[in-house]
Amino acid sequence: MTLEIIGITVLWTFLFGYLIVASIDFGAGFFNAYSLLTGRQHILTNVIQRYLSPVWEVTNVFLVFFFVGIIGFFPKTAFYYGTTLLVPASIALILLAIRGSYYAFETYGSRGHKGYSFMYGLAGLFIPAALSIVLTISEGGFITMVNNAPVLDYRALFTSPLTWAIVVLSLSAVLYISAVFLTWYANKAGDKEATILMRKYALLWSFPTIITAVGIMVELRSHNPEHYSNMLDIWWAFGLSFLLFVGTVWLLYKKRSYGAAFGLLVGQFLIAFFAYGFAHRPYLLYPYLTIYDSFTNEAMAISLIIAFLAGLALLIPSLYLLLRLFLFNKDYVRGKKDNHA
Amino acid sequence: MGNEEAVFFSRVLTELTLSFHIIYATIGVGVPLMIMIAQWVGIKKNDEHYILLARRWARGFVITVAVGVVTGTAIGMQLSLLWPNFMELAGNIIALPLFLETFAFFFEAIFLGIYLYTWDRFENQKKHLLLLIPVAVGASFSAVFITIVNAFMNAPQGFDVVDGSLVNISPLLAMFNPAMPTKVAHVVVTAYMTTAFILAAIAAFRLLKGSNHVYHKKALYLTMKVGLVFSIATVIIGDFSGKYLAEYQPEKLAAAEWHFETGGNAPLILYGVLDDGEVKYAIEIPFALSILAHFNPTAEVIGLDQFPEDEVPPLYIHYLFDLMVTIGMSLVGLAGLYWLGKLLKWSFVDSKLFRWLIVLGGPASIIALEAGWWLAEVGRQPWILRGIMRVEDAATTSAHVDTMLLLFAGLYVVLGIGTIVVLSRMFRKNPVERELEDRHIERGGDIS
Numbered sequence: 001m002t003l004e005i006i007g008i009t010v011l012w013t014f015l016f017g018y019l020i021v022a023s024i025d026f027g028a029g030f031f032n033a034y035s036l037l038t039g040r041q042h043i044l045t046n047v048i049q050r051y052l053s054p055v056w057e058v059t060n061v062f063l064v065f066f067f068v069g070i071i072g073f074f075p076k077t078a079f080y081y082g083t084t085l086l087v088p089a090s091i092a093l094i095l096l097a098i099r100g101s102y103y104a105f106e107t108y109g110s111r112g113h114k115g116y117s118f119m120y121g122l123a124g125l126f127i128p129a130a131l132s133i134v135l136t137i138s139e140g141g142f143i144t145m146v147n148n149a150p151v152l153d154y155r156a157l158f159t160s161p162l163t164w165a166i167v168v169l170s171l172s173a174v175l176y177i178s179a180v181f182l183t184w185y186a187n188k189a190g191d192k193e194a195t196i197l198m199r200k201y202a203l204l205w206s207f208p209t210i211i212t213a214v215g216i217m218v219e220l221r222s223h224n225p226e227h228y229s230n231m232l233d234i235w236w237a238f239g240l241s242f243l244l245f246v247g248t249v250w251l252l253y254k255k256r257s258y259g260a261a262f263g264l265l266v267g268q269f270l271i272a273f274f275a276y277g278f279a280h281r282p283y284l285l286y287p288y289l290t291i292y293d294s295f296t297n298e299a300m301a302i303s304l305i306i307a308f309l310a311g312l313a314l315l316i317p318s319l320y321l322l323l324r325l326f327l328f329n330k331d332y333v334r335g336k337k338d339n340h341a
Numbered sequence: 342m343g344n345e346e347a348v349f350f351s352r353v354l355t356e357l358t359l360s361f362h363i364i365y366a367t368i369g370v371g372v373p374l375m376i377m378i379a380q381w382v383g384i385k386k387n388d389e390h391y392i393l394l395a396r397r398w399a400r401g402f403v404i405t406v407a408v409g410v411v412t413g414t415a416i417g418m419q420l421s422l423l424w425p426n427f428m429e430l431a432g433n434i435i436a437l438p439l440f441l442e443t444f445a446f447f448f449e450a451i452f453l454g455i456y457l458y459t460w461d462r463f464e465n466q467k468k469h470l471l472l473l474i475p476v477a478v479g480a481s482f483s484a485v486f487i488t489i490v491n492a493f494m495n496a497p498q499g500f501d502v503v504d505g506s507l508v509n510i511s512p513l514l515a516m517f518n519p520a521m522p523t524k525v526a527h528v529v530v531t532a533y534m535t536t537a538f539i540l541a542a543i544a545a546f547r548l549l550k551g552s553n554h555v556y557h558k559k560a561l562y563l564t565m566k567v568g569l570v571f572s573i574a575t576v577i578i579g580d581f582s583g584k585y586l587a588e589y590q591p592e593k594l595a596a597a598e599w600h601f602e603t604g605g606n607a608p609l610i611l612y613g614v615l616d617d618g619e620v621k622y623a624i625e626i627p628f629a630l631s632i633l634a635h636f637n638p639t640a641e642v643i644g645l646d647q648f649p650e651d652e653v654p655p656l657y658i659h660y661l662f663d664l665m666v667t668i669g670m671s672l673v674g675l676a677g678l679y680w681l682g683k684l685l686k687w688s689f690v691d692s693k694l695f696r697w698l699i700v701l702g703g704p705a706s707i708i709a710l711e712a713g714w715w716l717a718e719v720g721r722q723p724w725i726l727r728g729i730m731r732v733e734d735a736a737t738t739s740a741h742v743d744t745m746l747l748l749f750a751g752l753y754v755v756l757g758i759g760t761i762v763v764l765s766r767m768f769r770k771n772p773v774e775r776e777l778e779d780r781h782i783e784r785g786g787d788i789s
Contacts, residue, residue, distance in 0.1 A: 053458065057410055057454060060410055061443065061446055061447045068436075068439050072436030074432075078429045087745070090745045093418055094415075097752055103407070105404065105763045296432060300434070307440055308440075311447075325458075
């Protein structure tokens with residue numbers, strides 16, 4: 001394994017972590033707002049708050065880790081993506097900032113403004129949409145070099161079906177992942193009403209997710225044939241991912257072992273995400289930037305990897321402690337104990 | 342948009358984001374330590390007042406930390422969005438501390454979540470206090486690592502440029518650059534100092550506004566003592582910073598001190614105005630600049646005459662320097678007087694006027710903090726990486742920076758107002774007196 005591959009694997013893993021934890025967070029915000037609208041707030045709010053409160057800050061760190069890490073391992077990305085992403089990334093940042101801080105304001109400060117809950121729920125959908133544009137851009141065709149500087153063609157970007165397919169996938173995946181997780185969590189909390197409702201949402205969003213995912217592959221066939229044929233080479237990985245999807249839906253449908261259903265879902269996304277990334281390689285930005293020509297120097301790469309391993313040794317036990325105290329602690333999940341400061 | 346405009350707006354947006362973020366970042370570094378001290382004192386003395394103090398600070402801290410996190414995310418990404426050329430270069434040499442910072446932040450975030458939601462979960466309070474240690478360590482180390490990056494911008498090393506490409510890169514050498522010791526120490530210690538004075542201001546304000554509860558007196562005494570210790574430390578580190586500048590960034594020192602001509606027996610110029618290149622109405626302290634720069638009243642101090650005109654920082658940084666030093670010294674005096682007054686039982690330290698001065702100390706310390714950062718950043722101009730890369734060569738070529746500036750300015754207004762409203766509502770709705778009653782706290786000893 002070369003240093004380049006180690007570097008991108010580390011980053012891709014953290015991006016995957018962000019995808020899962022942020023999806024749960026964003027989706028939860030949306031379901032909360034939606035239940036307000038339909039007058040079913042009493043069913044969901046408690047479950048959602050119990051899960052989100054101690055972990056929301058950790059979610060954010062996954063994203064920071066990714067964009068700081070990519071500058072470290074692949075400094076040239078700063079030039080290409082930094083220059084072109086000013087507008088979409090700024091919008092995502094502003095939404096993230098409002099959403100994150102108002103979550104704290106509302107939870108710890110004062111409760112109960114409806115307009116706020118709607119804003120919060122909607123922002124949670126706009127953020128993945130804005131962030132997913134980065135993946136679209138990386139497929140190539142939207143950036144041209146003008147006077148040695150990359151320029152993003154917004155017109156081409158917003159009129160491309162690929163863009164919208166990826167946006168739709170990001171939204172339905174957010175809602176699907178979140179719903180499956182919350183079904184499990186509500187069930188653990190012994191909250192029957194919430195479990196029934198979340199299970200319904202999970203089943204509802206499973207099909208748009210899988211249909212758009214397939215649609216994107218078809219779209220890529222004409223947009224980026226090289227990526228498409230690389231994906232076909234590892235068709236078995238996508239097939240396996242699909243089987244896991246079927247497993248999740250089946251378990252949900254049968255109302256059985258929601259924990260396992262969520263486990264299968266993570267497996268499904270993990271395999272699909274890494275297979276997609278594997279086929280995307282070596283390009284970071286097609287066709288200008290590969291992981292090889294943008295890679296940092298060897299001294300920096302090695303020191304970053306050492307730092308990463310040392311950091312991981314610290315993080316894994318801490319994350320385990322966090323999960324044990326809140327996610328896997330029956331009294332906490334069931335709301336019997338609230339030891340907030 | 343012409344590139345000159347992009348450079349200008351990139352500078353304004355970065356300055357705005359940093360000026361806003363630094364308030365929350367500083368509180369974020371300082372408050373965990375203060376909570377730790379209060380909780381520790383509470384456990385040691387078996388005094389529930391201090392425990393409640395820790396608990397209430399922790400509650401307020403959640404709000405500031407949330408804004409700190411999101412604005413920190415903003416500045417982290419803005420570095421790449423607004424200064425892509427700089428980050429491409431920096432990524433090659435100084436990415437290690439940036440990367441380490443995310444780990445420190447990660448560590449802090451995890452344990453903060455745990456700490457906040459485990460009050461009263463342990464029989465033994467000490468176990469709960471243990472959970473705060475990683476929060477405080479993570480917060481302080483975030484500051485250390487980020488400040489190392491800033492130090493590198495002032496005194497870059499750990500690489501060579503041969504034919505326009507970077508060779509012989511040593512990430513560790515880049516981290517441990519000459520600016521690092523004084524800068525890191527100054528940032529961390531002033532964060533503790535600023536936080537202590539902000540919290541002292543709140544306690545003094547409550548005492549002035551009718552509450553005469555011993556809880557606030559304890560809070561005031563504790564925070565002023567901590568403030569005194571760290572403000573004295575700041576003075577000592579400030580002196581070392583002067584010596585660092587004289588050796589490695591003489592143009593910054595000379596511009597801040599309006600030291601135009603190289604020479605020995607250099608006096609320190611305080612205040613004054615610059616009129617057509619001439620200093621007027623200033624206070625001159627003989628030999629002081631030579632002492633600040635070299636520990637020696639006759640030593641030669643390099644002046645601005647040694648630098649080409651386009652490499653001299655703007656001279657207005659002198660005012661920023663004066664502002665920072667004046668406030669810092671006044672706070673040392675205020676805290677020292679308070680401590681001495683308490684020791685010798687002078688009644689005037691409990692007078693209304695004195696308490697108003699302490700209240701004033703809170704905002705003043707934030708102004709000093711801002712002035713210090715503006716001095717540090719403007720004093721490095723025209724360089725983004727001293728001697729290697731100029732600010733105008735680092736900026737983005739993207740259009741729309743001006744629009745983004747407006748959007749972010751709006752965001753900071755919303756967040757700033759939100760913080761104030763939420764914090765004041767949070768504490769007004771649940772005053773100390775009521776919370777003490779609700780919790781049936783009777784175990785509370787005397788001050789000190």
